[in-house]
Amino acid sequence: MSTGRILVVDDEPQIRRVLRATLTAQGYEVQDARTGEDALMSVRNSRFDLILLDMNMPGMGGLETCRSIRSCSEVAIIMLTVHDAEHDKVAALDAGADDFITKPFSMPELLARIRAALRRLPTSIEGGAESIRLDAVEINLATRRVISKSGEIRLTPKEFDLLQFFVANPNVPIPHSRLLQAVWGPDYGNQVEYLRVFVNQLRKKIEPDPSKPRYLLTEPWVGYRFALPAKIAG
C-alpha cells in the first residue's frame, strides 16, 4: 500500500534517480518526467497526489509548467528552486505551487514538505461560520473558494488551511510555531522565514492593501494575529 503517488519532473537524470530511490523507500509510488511537456501529458493520463517540479528546466520552464498544471488540477505541487532569493520563492507560489525547496536540499526536509503538502485540514470547523466577508473579499469555508470583485481567487491548499486556522482563532496572537505545526505538521516548528513568505502571499490575495494589512497582522517577536471584524457575514 503506497502512501501516495508522486510525479518527479526534472531534466537531470541523477536527480530523478536519487528521488526515485528515496521516495520509493519511503513507500511512495513514483513516476518521473523529463520535461514540462511530458509532465503535462502524465498529469492528463494519470492521477497524482503530489508533483515535484524543478524550476530550471529548458523548453517549457518550471513556472509555466506549474501554471499549466494548476489551471486544470488541484494536485499538490512542490517546486525545486535553484536560488534562495525571495523573489524566486514568491514566483513559485504565484505560479500556483503549494511549496518550494531550494537545491541542494536534505532529504528529510523534502520528505517533511511532502508530508505537509499532502496533509489537509478538515473542511468544517466546529461552531464556525460558513463564510466570512472581509471588505471586498468573501471567503466560503465550505467550498474553499475566495471570491473578490475581480473574480475568484485561488488559494493553494496550504494557504487555505492557514486562513482557516486564523479564522478559527481570531483576535489572539498566534505564535509562529503553533501556526507552522498546525498547518504544516510537527516537523515544522521554527521556520519563521518560511511562514512569513506564505503569510505575505495570503495577504496579497485577501487584503485590500497588502502592504498595510488590516486582518493578517504581525505580532512582533511572537507570530501573527487575525483581526476578524465583529460582524461576520453568514
Added chain:
Amino acid sequence: MRTAPSQSRLGKHVAARNNTVAPRKTQLRLGSDAALDRMQGGLCGEDVRPRGEDLGRIGALLAHLGLGLATIAAITVLCTRILSVNAITAGFAYLLGVLAIATSWGLAEAVVASIAAMLCFNFFFLPPIGQFTIADPQNWVALFAFLATALIASHISDRERKQALEAKARQKETEQLYALSRIILMTDPAQSIGFQSAQHIAGIFDCPAVALYDAKSGEIFRGGAEDLLEVEAKLKQVVMQSGSLQDSAAHTVVAPIILGGQPIGSLALKGLSLSDGALRALLNLVAIALERVRTEEAANRAEAARQSEEFKSTLLDAIAHEFKTPLTSIKAASTSMLSDSGLPESGLSDGVPLSPQFRELATIIDEETDRLSLLVTEAVRMSQIDAGKVRLAREPLDVADLLRRVLSHFESKAEGRELKLQVDAGLPAVYADKDLISLALRQLIDNALKYSPPGSPIGVTAGLKDHRVIIRVRDRGPGIPERERERVFDKFYRRQTTKTHVPGTGLGLYIAREIARAHGGDVWVEGEPGSGSEFCVALPLQEPEKPSAAQEREK
C-alpha cells in the same frame, strides 16, 4: 523678320556671354554682382582670368558692333531700295531692329545701333531726305524712342538671362547637395566621417581645397587637390566666435558647423562659390552626418556593454547551476542514508541499521557537500561583485524590522544562545537592497556565533551617527588583533587559530563589505582583543538629513 537669324545666333552668344560680363555691366547692378561674377565666371573660377579670355571678349564685342551696324544698314537698304516704304514704316523697322539687337546682345551694341538707326532714319527718311538735319525735333523723338527701346529691351533680356543662369546655378547646387546628402549618410564605418565628408565635398562640389575641423576630436580633415595653408587658426577661431570668415583675396570661406545651437566644428572651402542658402544647407548636412555617426557609435558601445554584461550574468548563473546540480543529487542521497532509521519497515536498509563507520562516512559526505554548496554560492556572488554586476534593488527599509527578521533566521541555529537586539528609537529608514543587506548582516551574525564561546550572548545594536545608520554586532569571542583587522576582509583569508576547526570559505566578510560599499556604506571591526569583536556596518540614510534634525536624534 530679321530676328530669325539673330535668334539662331542667340543661343551661341548666350553661351559666349557667360565669359564676357564684368566690365560692361557696370551700369546694371542687379543683386550681388560679386556672386553673379563668380557664377558666371564658372564654379571653379581661377584667381586671375587668363588674357586669352579678355581678348575673346573684346573680339566678340567688336563682332557684335559690326553685326549691329550691318543690320541697321540692311534695314536701310531694305526700306529704301527694295521696298520703298514711308517714314513711319521705316521708323518701325528700325525700332524692331534695335529691339532685336538689344535682346540678342546687350546694351552697348543696342546703343550703338540706336544711334546708327537714328542717323539712317534722319538721312534716308526724314525730310529733307539725303541730309542730316539734327535740329529737327523729330530726330530727337526717334532717337529717344530707339534708345528707350534699346535700354528696356536689353535690360529685360539681361535680367531674363541672369535669372536663367541663377536658376541653373541653384539647380546645380541642389543637385550637388542632394548627391552629397546621399553619399554622406551611407558612410563607410571603417573610415572617419570627417575624412570622408571632406573628400566627398571636394569631389561633388568640384572644390579645389576643403578643410573640416571636428571640435570634439580636435582633428582637421582635408579634401581636394590643393592645400589650404594656415587655415587651422581660422577654423578654431570660427568655432569659438560662431561666425564665418570670408577672405575674398584667397577665395576662401570658413564657416562654423552648428548643431542644436552649438558649434561642433568648422568647414573651410577654397575656390567654391555657393549661395548663402546652399552653404547653410551644406553645413547642416555635415553637422547631421557628424552627429549621426557619433550617436551610432555611442549606441553601439552601449549595446556591446549591455550584451557583455548579459553574457557575464548568464555565464555566472550557468556556472552556479552546473555546480549545484550534482550537489543536489549527492546531498539528497547522503541525507537519505543518514536519516535511515534502520527499522524493519524502513525501505533503504531492509531493517539492517547503518554501522557507525558507515554513518560516519555518510556524515562526512553530507558535511563536505554543504561546504561545496556554500563555496559555489559565495564564489558566484564574489564574481558578480568583482564584475561590478551586482545590481541593487534599493528600497526604504525599517532597520528594526530588518534586524528582527535577520535574527529570526538564527532562532534554531543559535541553540539557546542569547541574541539581544537593541535599536534606537526613531531611527530613520535606510535605502538598501533587502536581500543583499540581510545577507551581509547574516554573515556577521553567523561569524559572531562561530567565533565565540558556545553559550555566550551576541548583541546587536543600531543607532544613528554622522548621518549614517551604524549596526553593531558584538560577540564575546577572542577578538581580532589590530594587525589583522584589515586582513580579515581579504578574499579567502581565515585566521590561523581557527583554520582547522571552524567551517567557512573566507569569503563572507569580503562579500559583506562589498555589499555595504556598493550601498555607499562600509564594514569594519572594532573591539579590544580578549574582550570580543564588534563588527560595524554603516549604511547611508534614505535622504540627506537636515543637520538640526540629526542632532536631535543623536540623543
